[in-house]
Amino acid sequence: MNDSTPSPDAALVSLAVSTVVFALRADSEGESASLRLPLVRRIREPFNGRWALPGGPIDPTEGIERAAGRHLFDTTALSPTYLEQLYAFGGIDRSPSDRVVSIVYWALVRSEEAELAAVGENVRWFAADDLPPLAFDHNAIVEYALWRLRTKVEYSRIAHAFLGEIFTLTELRHVHEAVLRRALDPANFRRQMESSPAVIATGEHLSGGRHRPPRLYRYNGSVELTDRGPLSP
Amino acid sequence: MNDSTPSPDAALVSLAVSTVVFALRADSEGESASLRLPLVRRIREPFNGRWALPGGPIDPTEGIERAAGRHLFDTTALSPTYLEQLYAFGGIDRSPSDRVVSIVYWALVRSEEAELAAVGENVRWFAADDLPPLAFDHNAIVEYALWRLRTKVEYSRIAHAFLGEIFTLTELRHVHEAVLRRALDPANFRRQMESSPAVIATGEHLSGGRHRPPRLYRYNGSVELTDRGPLSP
DNA sequence: CCAAAAGTGTTGAATTTACACCCATGA
DNA sequence: TCATGGGTGTAAATTCAACACTTTTGG
Numbered sequence: 001m002n003d004s005t006p007s008p009d010a011a012l013v014s015l016a017v018s019t020v021v022f023a024l025r026a027d028s029e030g031e032s033a034s035l036r037l038p039l040v041r042r043i044r045e046p047f048n049g050r051w052a053l054p055g056g057p058i059d060p061t062e063g064i065e066r067a068a069g070r071h072l073f074d075t076t077a078l079s080p081t082y083l084e085q086l087y088a089f090g091g092i093d094r095s096p097s098d099r100v101v102s103i104v105y106w107a108l109v110r111s112e113e114a115e116l117a118a119v120g121e122n123v124r125w126f127a128a129d130d131l132p133p134l135a136f137d138h139n140a141i142v143e144y145a146l147w148r149l150r151t152k153v154e155y156s157r158i159a160h161a162f163l164g165e166i167f168t169l170t171e172l173r174h175v176h177e178a179v180l181r182r183a184l185d186p187a188n189f190r191r192q193m194e195s196s197p198a199v200i201a202t203g204e205h206l207s208g209g210r211h212r213p214p215r216l217y218r219y220n221g222s223v224e225l226t227d228r229g230p231l232s233p
Numbered sequence: 234m235n236d237s238t239p240s241p242d243a244a245l246v247s248l249a250v251s252t253v254v255f256a257l258r259a260d261s262e263g264e265s266a267s268l269r270l271p272l273v274r275r276i277r278e279p280f281n282g283r284w285a286l287p288g289g290p291i292d293p294t295e296g297i298e299r300a301a302g303r304h305l306f307d308t309t310a311l312s313p314t315y316l317e318q319l320y321a322f323g324g325i326d327r328s329p330s331d332r333v334v335s336i337v338y339w340a341l342v343r344s345e346e347a348e349l350a351a352v353g354e355n356v357r358w359f360a361a362d363d364l365p366p367l368a369f370d371h372n373a374i375v376e377y378a379l380w381r382l383r384t385k386v387e388y389s390r391i392a393h394a395f396l397g398e399i400f401t402l403t404e405l406r407h408v409h410e411a412v413l414r415r416a417l418d419p420a421n422f423r424r425q426m427e428s429s430p431a432v433i434a435t436g437e438h439l440s441g442g443r444h445r446p447p448r449l450y451r452y453n454g455s456v457e458l459t460d461r462g463p464l465s466p
Numbered sequence: 467c468c469a470a471a472a473g474t475g476t477t478g479a480a481t482t483t484a485c486a487c488c489c490a491t492g493a
Numbered sequence: 494t495c496a497t498g499g500g501t502g503t504a505a506a507t508t509c510a511a512c513a514c515t516t517t518t519g520g
Contacts, residue, residue: 012293013248013293015246015248015334058246058323058334060245060246061325062325063323063324063325064323064334065323085320085321087318087462087463088297088321088336090291090296090298090336091296092296099293101248101291101336103321103323140463168472169472169473170471185510185511185512186472187473187474187510187512188509188511190473207518209518209519210469210470210518210519211470211471211472211518211519212471212472212473212516212517212519213472213517214471214472214473215473229377230320230322230376230377230380231324401499402499402500403499418483418484418485419498419499419500420484420485420500420501420502421482421483421484423499423500423501424501440491442491442492442498443493443496443497444491444492444496444497444498444499445489445490445491445497445498445499446490446499447500448500468520469518469519470517471516471517472515472516472517472518473514473515473517474513474514474515475512475513475515476511476512477510477511477513478509478510479510479511480507480508480509481507481508481509482506482507483504483505483507484503484504484505484506485503486501486502486503486504487500487501487502487503488500488501488502489498489499489500489501490497490498490499490500491496491497491498491499492495493495493496
């Protein structure tokens with residue numbers, strides 16, 4: 001960026017965005033849920049026919065985060081509740097044909113939103129920890145995104161992005177448990193959450209369950225969801 | 234990256250790398266040290282004459298991290314001990330003339346190494362928390378890099394990258410104190426470091442000081458410096 | 467009234483923090 | 494021997510983790 005004149009070689013490196021989108025889907029019959037992500041089938045070389053992360057080139061008139069959101073919506077009809085930059089991948093052998101630098105985002109969507117996704121012959125959901133061989137270096141990218149999600153759940157409030165406006169602490173705990181793949185103590189989890197300013201009891205209760213009606217909570221809008229990089233404010 | 238054919242517009246978005254380099258310099262007369270970083274003066278529009286982060290375009294035959302290191306060496310002669318990707322900046326109004334996406338790295342260099350930097354009319358060191366108005370969005374980028382450095386010092390062992398092979402715990406503590414800008418309890422700091430596998434006592438002592446000779450330590454090479462992103466292994 | 471989830475209380479362990487105090491050296 | 498930084502000991506405060514126990518609902 002020190003040199004404002006694009007080098008004559010600039011066009012030889014193409015720039016693209018991709019997004020790793022996570023949703024939570026309740027396992028059949030069980031209480032637990034598992035992480036899933038949407039992939040799109042490639043319809044040209046290289047890796048024709050393989051599954052890949054949704055994405056595409058950057059339009060010169062849009063910011064890169066916006067480009068990620070647009071490609072995601074165009075291919076899957078998804079609008080994530082959370083979107084953050086993951087990493088820029090720029091190794092020279094990522095693509096066998098051309099040289100591509102990919103700026104990858106990761107995103108979270110609510111389960112209801114995930115239902116609306118345009119699923120079809122060329123768009124499908126996969127279990128995040130049981131993927132087929134993907135195009136390019138996308139398996140490694142998903143691994144890294146999973147690591148970031150699991151790390152960040154423990155110190156930020158991104159888990160809320162999987163839920164709606166109003167939720168019970170048990171629902172929130174189930175999200176944490178599904179992401180971290182281990183059971184959490186309900187009593188201690190409750191105290192942790194209530195001691196943080198991020199969640200607020202509404203005073204309402206959820207009726208209709210088979211047992212004691214749990215309290216309902218909502219997000220504290222004045223608390224930032226999490227740091228989303230340098231451009232948050 | 235889903236579309237392997239570069240769009241006809243690809244050349245309209247140029248791609249560059251920049252690096253925020255931190256070094257520690259002892260303040261005159263005092264015990265404390267302060268963070269400094271090298272900037273280069275721009276010699277063309279836009280922002281002609283302003284100071285900016287070292288960087289430049291990506292060569293199609295090199296990886297982006299390598300490109301960052303190369304530009305850094307070419308303009309300042311510095312070889313950092315630590316280099317990690319910071320963030321990709323891609324807003325549409327970053328540059329008044331063209332559209333540039335910058336992948337920014339941050340780096341640490343040892344003090345001795347910093348002495349060797351090619352300082353001149355167009356390369357100078359600045360105090361990290363007292364910068365003039367820089368070109369583009371570089372002030373904001375440096376702020377973010379500072380935040381990352383301060384955050385990461387607390388849970389990783391990157392502070393070692395400011396020191397040589399062998400060091401005393403007091404030297405290491407001074408690094409932490411300079412980065413965090415607050416005093417740390419020597420007794421507790423010592424225990425923290427010794428309880429971690431990252432540092433190992435050599436058994437040697439440093440003689441020549443004015444007081445009791447302190448023990449010398451070295452890094453534990455088998456412990457990763459810190460996570461450097463998805464490409465570490 | 468019973469089963470089961472919601473929610474509270476309590477205790478011991480582990481960790482953090484503050485600070486008193488002894489040690490070893492050069493001058 | 495004294496000033497000073499190197500290094501150890503220790504106890505209070507805080508946080509964490511495990512789990513017993515009480516509450517509230519539907520059936």
